[in-house]
Amino acid sequence: MGALNRFLPVAGKSTLLKKHMGWKGVLAKRLRRLVVVVCHDGRMVEMSEADFEIAVGEALDLIPAELASLIDNVVVLIEPFPPAETPDLLGLYEGVPLTERGSDWGMGTLPDTITIYRNPLLKLCRDEAHVIDEVRITVLHEVGHFFGLTDERLHELGWA
Secondary structure (H helix, E strand, O other), X not given: OHHHHHEEEOOOOOEEEEEOOOOOOOOOOEEEEEEXXXXXXXXXXXXXXXXXXXXXXHHHHOOOHHHHOOOXXXXXXXXXOOOOOOOOEEEEEEEOOHHHOOOOOOOXXXXXXXXXXXXXXXXXXXXXXXXXXXXXXXXXXHHHHHOOOOHHHHHHHOOO
């Protein structure tokens, strides 16, 4: 299962895929958001939580091994809804991008998080294949932020 076997299910408030590595984290919190303004026709695609989690795992598996090996101390969460003030948010990276970490970053800090919001994705898409495609784009977009890519650069690369 490629990159996914570096992430383990962990019980908690939400569905959680947690990288089994040491707990490092965030000294300076930075938010990066992907907001979608165009939705489908308002109906949600029906997809089980298990199938959605598999889609997220398969998207993580698409990360090339040489990049996946650089991902350290990242928690991937699946939540049903984004914060109320951003109802169309599909995903969110919270943390310190790799490109901004100094020598003082590390021990005793909290992990970075990538949150994927299930219901906005299901509402955006027209069918299950479209959900899988949008989950892939959203996951890779948020992972891109971990590597320090801006929204502009992610758009150029087709990951937005």
